[in-house]
Amino acid sequence: MDSLLREALSSRAGAVPAAEDAWTENSRRVRRDARLRTTGAGLVVALVATGGVLGFRLVHEPGRGEPVPVQPAGSQAPAAP
């Protein structure tokens, strides 16, 4: 059984055709992979930076961006305590 198994696997492996231009294709894939990873890392940095800035403002500048109540003209200013 062992030798039959070895023969069968070798015969099947020998029938697999060699890939053409495999190195060129691999170089292309490696470059694309590096590009995607760089883009992904850039996006992560941008997201973290934006989150950091927004978080900082939320903590240190509460109320920023909210409408300021306007005193109507001619109205009395609230009496001082």
Next chain:
Amino acid sequence: MTLATPVIRISDVGGYEALFHAHFDGMVRFASLLGADDAADVAQEAFVRLHRRRHTLRDEAAALPYLRRTVANLTRSRQRHLGVVQRVLSRSTVEHHPSAEDSAVGADERNRVLLAIMRLPARQRELLVLRYWLDLTGPEIAATLGLPLGTVKSGTSRALDALARLMET
């Protein structure tokens, strides 16, 4: 005097390319024996992943088990997600180009073995291919597949039993 095999360092300039040229065809054959529908694509993807990790894997000795494990995992994953096992089975019988060797007595027997291997569960097929095609030892197979040695031994034994049963039917 013994001649030491030169060590290919993957992170060296040209080291990755040397490793690719030395082992790409072998990885395509390995993927094909495991039943990959597009063995060349699986091997290419495995080498791209190796390239990503080339600074953490020291040399050829560390890279080869990583490549084999990646090829096995990618093949299993593709089979699971694409449901291609049946297609590969039918194609493997259609696409087999008979060589002069095949015309000799025993070709039928080899084809029966191959069909039976393709009908085994993926893990059992991996164990038999690593053991009987790559001639890896138990510990090497365990390191390649990330399994305990005992699991490799019992799994190989079960795979041989299953193969014998499949060939009887």
